[in-house]
Amino acid sequence: MTVKSILEAKGHDVFTYGPNEKLADAIKLLAEHRIGALVITNGDRKIVGILSERDVVRVLADQGAAALEQPVRAVMTPKVNICNENHTVNEIMEIMTNGRFRHLPVEKDGRLDGIVSIGDVVKRRIEDVEREAEEIRAYIATA
Template sequence: MTVKAILEKKGHNVLTCGPNEKLSEAIRILTEHRIGALVITNGDHKIVGILSERDVVRVLAKEGAAALDIAVRSAMTPKVKICNENHTVNEVMEIMTKGRFRHLPVEKDGLLDGIVSIGDVVKRRIEDVEREAEEIRAYIATA
């Protein structure tokens, strides 16, 4: 199973924010849409960072309420791990586990093409295991 299959099912839409937006606006988007991360892009949809809930907590702990007025670029993680549609579910799980993060932007031709979360990956993996178990049961029943 690949990232392409996940995106075909869930879609390619990704909520983004610009690096010059105020952190308070990014937090509003995260809260309003009940998501855990925003991909930070410049005007031409090139990925320049990612802002996760963990990034928000870190900067709030350091700066206090004044953090709400800083630019997203000061709070985001600028070195973003990415994947492409040909990565397998197992490869994506490994990247997320090693990096200790839950959101992985998908890039195509140098531009943002989607995002996969650990929830997407786990859901797909469970579906695969259930399908395999059913195939084994069917095979045993007909043998």
């Protein structure tokens, strides 16, 4: 199972935001769409960072309400782990586990192509396990 198959099922839509926009507006977008991260891109969909709920919590704990007026670039995580459509589910699980994050942007030809969340990965793994269990039951029934 690959990232490509996940994106084929869920789509390539990603909520993005500009690095010079206010943090307060980014937080509104996270809340409105009930998402845990925004991929920060420049005008040509080149990934320049990611803003997660953890980034927001850290800066608010450190700076309080004054942080809301800062540009996203001051708060985002600039070093973004990415994957491509050929990564397997097991590979992205390892990347997410080792990095301790829940969202992994997908890049194609140097541009943002989608995003995979830990929820997408868990859903896919559960589907795989259920399919395998059904195949084993069918095999046993015919033996």
